[in-house]
Amino acid sequence: MEAFVQYLINGLAVGGVFALIAIGYVVVFRVVRIVNIAQGDLLAAATLVFLWLMNAHAGLPAAIAGAVAAALAAALFVERIAVTTGGWFDDLRAFLLTLAASQLIQGALLLLFGTQYLTMPASAPPIIAIGDVHVNGVYLLVIAIVVLALVGLVLFLERTPLGWAMLATADDPLAARLCAVPIRTMGVLAFAIAAVVAGIGGAAYGAVAIGSWNAGTTLSTAGFAAAVLGGMKNPTRAAIGGFVLGILQALVSGYAASYLQDPLTFVFLIVVLLAPALARRVARRRPRRAARAAAVAA
Amino acid sequence: MIVRPHLTRRLAASGAAVAVLALAATTAVPQAQSNAPYVIGAVLTISGSGANFGQPSAEAIRLLVKNTNDHGGIKGHKVELRLQDDGGDTQRARAAFSQLADDKSVVAVIGSSASPASLAIKPIANDKQIPDLTLGSSPLLSHPPTPYVFQFPVPTMLRARALYDEMKRRNVHKIAVFVSNDDYGQVSEKILDAEAQRAGIAIDDTERFDAMGANVDSEVTRAKSKSVDAFIVFSADPGSALVAKSMVNQGVTIPAYADSPAVNPGFLQAAGPSASRWTVVTTKIDIADLVRPNDPSYKAIHELVKLYPAGQKPNHFSGTGADAYNVLAAALAKAGPDRVKLRQAIEDTKNFDGATGVYTFSPQNHQGVGGEGLALITGEGGRWKLAR
Numbered sequence: 001m002e003a004f005v006q007y008l009i010n011g012l013a014v015g016g017v018f019a020l021i022a023i024g025y026v027v028v029f030r031v032v033r034i035v036n037i038a039q040g041d042l043l044a045a046a047t048l049v050f051l052w053l054m055n056a057h058a059g060l061p062a063a064i065a066g067a068v069a070a071a072l073a074a075a076l077f078v079e080r081i082a083v084t085t086g087g088w089f090d091d092l093r094a095f096l097l098t099l100a101a102s103q104l105i106q107g108a109l110l111l112l113f114g115t116q117y118l119t120m121p122a123s124a125p126p127i128i129a130i131g132d133v134h135v136n137g138v139y140l141l142v143i144a145i146v147v148l149a150l151v152g153l154v155l156f157l158e159r160t161p162l163g164w165a166m167l168a169t170a171d172d173p174l175a176a177r178l179c180a181v182p183i184r185t186m187g188v189l190a191f192a193i194a195a196v197v198a199g200i201g202g203a204a205y206g207a208v209a210i211g212s213w214n215a216g217t218t219l220s221t222a223g224f225a226a227a228v229l230g231g232m233k234n235p236t237r238a239a240i241g242g243f244v245l246g247i248l249q250a251l252v253s254g255y256a257a258s259y260l261q262d263p264l265t266f267v268f269l270i271v272v273l274l275a276p277a278l279a280r281r282v283a284r285r286r287p288r289r290a291a292r293a294a295a296v297a298a
Numbered sequence: 299m300i301v302r303p304h305l306t307r308r309l310a311a312s313g314a315a316v317a318v319l320a321l322a323a324t325t326a327v328p329q330a331q332s333n334a335p336y337v338i339g340a341v342l343t344i345s346g347s348g349a350n351f352g353q354p355s356a357e358a359i360r361l362l363v364k365n366t367n368d369h370g371g372i373k374g375h376k377v378e379l380r381l382q383d384d385g386g387d388t389q390r391a392r393a394a395f396s397q398l399a400d401d402k403s404v405v406a407v408i409g410s411s412a413s414p415a416s417l418a419i420k421p422i423a424n425d426k427q428i429p430d431l432t433l434g435s436s437p438l439l440s441h442p443p444t445p446y447v448f449q450f451p452v453p454t455m456l457r458a459r460a461l462y463d464e465m466k467r468r469n470v471h472k473i474a475v476f477v478s479n480d481d482y483g484q485v486s487e488k489i490l491d492a493e494a495q496r497a498g499i500a501i502d503d504t505e506r507f508d509a510m511g512a513n514v515d516s517e518v519t520r521a522k523s524k525s526v527d528a529f530i531v532f533s534a535d536p537g538s539a540l541v542a543k544s545m546v547n548q549g550v551t552i553p554a555y556a557d558s559p560a561v562n563p564g565f566l567q568a569a570g571p572s573a574s575r576w577t578v579v580t581t582k583i584d585i586a587d588l589v590r591p592n593d594p595s596y597k598a599i600h601e602l603v604k605l606y607p608a609g610q611k612p613n614h615f616s617g618t619g620a621d622a623y624n625v626l627a628a629a630l631a632k633a634g635p636d637r638v639k640l641r642q643a644i645e646d647t648k649n650f651d652g653a654t655g656v657y658t659f660s661p662q663n664h665q666g667v668g669g670e671g672l673a674l675i676t677g678e679g680g681r682w683k684l685a686r
Contacts, residue, residue, distance in 0.1 A: 003519050010515040055567070115349040117536040119543060119568040127549065136547045209512040210536050210568065214347060218510055254516035258507040259479035
């Protein structure tokens with residue numbers, strides 16, 4: 001039981017980070033119709049800056065601010081390459097451009113931080129006892145931060161004029177433009193939101209994992225999987241996708257082995273994505289089979 | 299989506315340009331003259347996730363080449379280094395090595411940094427008959443020995459044995475093994491199993507994990523539940539740090555043992571005060587300040603250390619890179635640039651004091667170094683010190 005709770009909490013903390021990446025994918029995809037594959041690299045950049053500042057004793061607020069700033073800089077760079085300059089390609093070229101941007105961000109991180117990885121300054125973790133189970137308080141904090149960020153984003157999108165303008169652009173760019181919504185600004189804003197979320201995610205990830213220049217690739221894949229699980233449209237559902245993925249991975253590593261976590265994650269993804277289609281096919285076959293049986297009987 | 303044919307045309311054109319460039323690169327080079335420089339090739343992992351292995355070796359070799367040239371070269375011949383990056387990719391390593399081997403002015407090649415790329419190079423070196431001084435540590439690189447491949451790191455088996463000997467001394471009987479889910483981890487797992495049997499230590503749990511994953515909390519939770527006496531970690535970076543961090547997070551206070559990739563500042567940072575519960579096997583260069591002047595490795599280590607600018611220092615990967623270069627330079631001084639004679643001179647190397655240990659090659663033995671240069675170290679106050 002203790003092991004299960006440990007796996008669950010670890011899964012929620014890591015899944016929370018996946019959730020934040022997934023939200024970034026969804027916000028950008030809805031507004032500018034681009035799968036920004038560099039989303040994980042924004043988070044990796046934020047993680048490194050956060051850990052670097054924490055180790056320089058800059059204090060938690062400054063470190064989080066630095067993380068968000070780093071993610072913002074990286075996101076605006078991606079936006080500039082893949083959206084503004086490209087002129088809103090609605091096709092695979094934009095995807096390729098974000099992939100190129102991802103490699104450039106990794107290169108920049110390698111130049112800035114080298115191959116050395118960073119972690120939080122070691123200290124005794126705040127252990128919280130829940131019944132017989134001892135839980136690292138940092139993990140609970142990370143889970144709380146992710147949930148808060150999610151609630152904040154949903155409130156922003158649904159309760160503020162700026163949020164409405166963004167949603168309008170996402171739903172129908174032409175109509176939004178006719179209503180004097182500056183859709184280009186909305187595109188930049190989408191990237192900025194993805195960056196803020198990645199900045200917070202970077203700080204969270206730094207607290208529970210290790211920062212390295214090439215962590216972005218794995219994170220991008222996991223976040224993308226989560227976003228697709230959530231349907232690529234709704235931030236809340238994408239976040240749930242992230243949590244599901246994180247818990248799944250933690251349980252797989254706990255009860256099987258962690259090297260199976262990626263393959264099993266994708267098996268799960270295939271099943272979830274294909275389930276509706278398979279169900280439909282089965283439903284279509286059944287009457288046919290019944291008809292055939294009837295014909296034979298006749 | 300709009301189809302744009304000119305894009306494909308442009309792609310084809312750039313493809314053709316690349317092909318032309320590739321052709322130009324393989325055209326004949328002038329033959330070596332009497333005072334022509336000795337060209338040394340190197341295929342190392344300078345980018346990608348294995349960059350931690352390759353970059354320190356590359357830096358050491360670069361500094362040593364500069365040092366040689368500043369002191370008049372080898373018998374009047376300047377040394378020219380042709381360094382190629384394989385990114386840890388076997389295909390790239392093969393291509394880079396072939397290119398160097400086909401260039402008649404290249405006398406020998408150092409590399410690659412890790413075992414998969416080195417194993418990919420091995421048949422080409424023997425095929426094209428060019429000495430390859432490999433920094434990979436897989437036993438397959440020199441067992442059985444092949445004429446042109448010489449191996450420089452201390453074999454994994456001897457590092458495992460050193461850690462198990464220490465465990466026996468400290469009455470550790472039951473352990474959990476952590477290996478990264480990559481080539482190095484898989485090879486290490488087999489060696490750790492075999493050596494544990496030999497040492498009479500029981501492996502109660504084996505965790506194969508992703509060294510690039512977010513954390514190994516689940517694995518540590520499970521290993522902890524087996525109530526073992528100690529953990530042993532043979533993982534690529536940053537796997538040892540992940541284990542150390544998870545142990546701290548879960549309050550696991552049993553001793554832990556690790557292979558040399560753990561020796562880096564990131565590990566000490568992740569482990570914090572718990573680093574004093576860790577014993578890491580590495581070569582003495584990682585504790586250069588503590589090596590005594592009567593140690594056979596003292597001279598090689600300190601000659602290398604003083605080439606580094608203030609604030610930088612070599613590590614064990616730098617040490618094996620430096621040893622490969624120094625053995626090669628000595629062989630060049632003896633035999634000159636002819637590849638066949640050079641190969642013979644490397645094979646004739648006897649009792650060569652390197653930073654990693656004492657090198658002796660023979661026709662039957664192309665794994666040049668034993669375990670005498672190993673050191674067991676532990677962390678204390680953010681620094682490494684001898685474990686005993």
